[in-house]
Amino acid sequence: MISFREPLTRKEFLKKLGLLGLGLGGLTVISNCSSERPAPSPDAEGLREARWYEQSPRQTVWCQLCFRECIIAEGKRGFCRARENRGGKLYTLVYGKPCAVQIDPIELEPMYHLLPGHGNLGLATAGCNFRCKFCHNWHISQRSVEETRNQDLSPQEIVAMAVERGCKSISSTMNEPTVFYEYMYDINKLAQETGLRTLFHTNGSLRPEPLLELLRFVDAVTVDLKAFTPQFYEQVSESELEPVLETLQNIKRAGKHLEIVNLVIPTLNDDLDDVRRMCVWIRENLGDQVPLHFTRFFPAYKLTSLPPTPVETLEAAVGIADEEGLQYVYIGNLPGHEHNSTFCPRCGERVIHRIHFEVVSSDVEDGKCRFCGHEIPGIWGDSEKAISDEEDEQT
Numbered sequence: 156m157i158s159f160r161e162p163l164t165r166k167e168f169l170k171k172l173g174l175l176g177l178g179l180g181g182l183t184v185i186s187n188c189s190s191e192r193p194a195p196s197p198d199a200e201g202l203r204e205a206r207w208y209e210q211s212p213r214q215t216v217w218c219q220l221c222f223r224e225c226i227i228a229e230g231k232r233g234f235c236r237a238r239e240n241r242g243g244k245l246y247t248l249v250y251g252k253p254c255a256v257q258i259d260p261i262e263l264e265p266m267y268h269l270l271p272g273h274g275n276l277g278l279a280t281a282g283c284n285f286r287c288k289f290c291h292n293w294h295i296s297q298r299s300v301e302e303t304r305n306q307d308l309s310p311q312e313i314v315a316m317a318v319e320r321g322c323k324s325i326s327s328t329m330n331e332p333t334v335f336y337e338y339m340y341d342i343n344k345l346a347q348e349t350g351l352r353t354l355f356h357t358n359g360s361l362r363p364e365p366l367l368e369l370l371r372f373v374d375a376v377t378v379d380l381k382a383f384t385p386q387f388y389e390q391v392s393e394s395e396l397e398p399v400l401e402t403l404q405n406i407k408r409a410g411k412h413l414e415i416v417n418l419v420i421p422t423l424n425d426d427l428d429d430v431r432r433m434c435v436w437i438r439e440n441l442g443d444q445v446p447l448h449f450t451r452f453f454p455a456y457k458l459t460s461l462p463p464t465p466v467e468t469l470e471a472a473v474g475i476a477d478e479e480g481l482q483y484v485y486i487g488n489l490p491g492h493e494h495n496s497t498f499c500p501r502c503g504e505r506v507i508h509r510i511h512f513e514v515v516s517s518d519v520e521d522g523k524c525r526f527c528g529h530e531i532p533g534i535w536g537d538s539e540k541a542i543s544d545e546e547d548e549q550t
């Protein structure tokens with residue numbers, strides 16, 4: 156008999172089945188993944204049924220929200236700790252229960268090409284589907300909903316709060332928002348109807364179908380590309396690189412504004428040959444217009460024995476990205492560095508002067524460099540669409 160003491164990923168599950176010489180009969184599924192399915196309603200306990208899972212007749216469920224595809228036995232939770240199988244149905248435990256709600260400059264995401272300098276309401280819940288040893292938000296991401304201090308806030312209340320405080324956007328961020336997918340989805344839909352911009356900051360591990368459905372109500376995405384080796388993802392984050400690359404391509408294909416963050420950690424992902432391979436991949440698959448942020452590591456969580464990233468390493472990474480033709484490359488977590496700012500790739504003028512997360516001045520007008528008229532990719536007005544850079548990439 157298969158034990159479900161710990162949540163299994165689909166791969167682990169199939170491996171076990173193979174070892175035991177069983178077929179897949181127990182996973183004859185009732186599909187629960189239709190994109191036409193109505194938004195979940197709370198049950199008698201106030202819990203919402205999850206989306207993107209399938210049920211088996213043996214009360215086991217198969218979550219298909221992220222790359223892990225957890226097989227979860229009755230009464231157990233998925234790897235992310237945020238989804239639980241109750242009586243053969245999968246429930247989200249974090250809908251309407253944010254443990255962090257705060258207003259910051261949009262630059263904090265980081266997101267540099269979306270209404271620079273405006274106030275953004277960011278929210279997070281407990282849980283994550285990665286186990287990054289360097290996580291700065293581990294006190295919420297590596298916790299279950301019972302271990303965090305939560306508020307009860309409906310999507311309507313979140314959107315009303317953002318409007319009341321003068322924010323122009325809402326972002327799902329800090330922990331991995333995939334784990335509060337249903338909540339994020341409802342917030343984003345309502346926020347866009349209200350005229351707010353929506354974004355999320357992700358590790359890029361959503362499966363393609365739920366990602367595409369979510370993107371209907373998303374203006375922009377910040378994706379962590381944590382490294383460019385499968386080994387790093389496996390050993391430092393207990394995850395996989397390949398799904399992240401697929402997500403980046405899908406966001407690009409969907410025409411959403413995309414920015415990439417690479418936290419440079421001494422000795423773990425600072426090999427400059429890997430940095431170059433990453434930059435080449437970005438240029439060839441996503442285009443040279445995608446903003447890339449190299450951010451400085453500071454000791455945190457399980458990586459307190461490593462030093463902060465040397466400034467020279469960050470500058471060397473920027474130099475490589477420049478050589479490979481990427482046009483908007485930044486250094487983050489290093490206040491006052493010139494690469495906090497945006498420079499026009501055509502005339503070289505500084506078009507957005509930033510000091511850390513503060514916008515000192517902007518010379519982007521109607522999405523163009525004020526000095527030479529070059530189009531800068533991004534979202535620059537409340538009602539503008541993202542400027543498509545597809546034509547630029549072709550030339």
Ligand code: SF4
Pocket residue numbers: 218219220221222223224225232233234235236237238283284333334
């Ligand atoms: S969202 Fe959670 S439960 Fe679903 S597959 Fe990912 S880690 Fe597993």
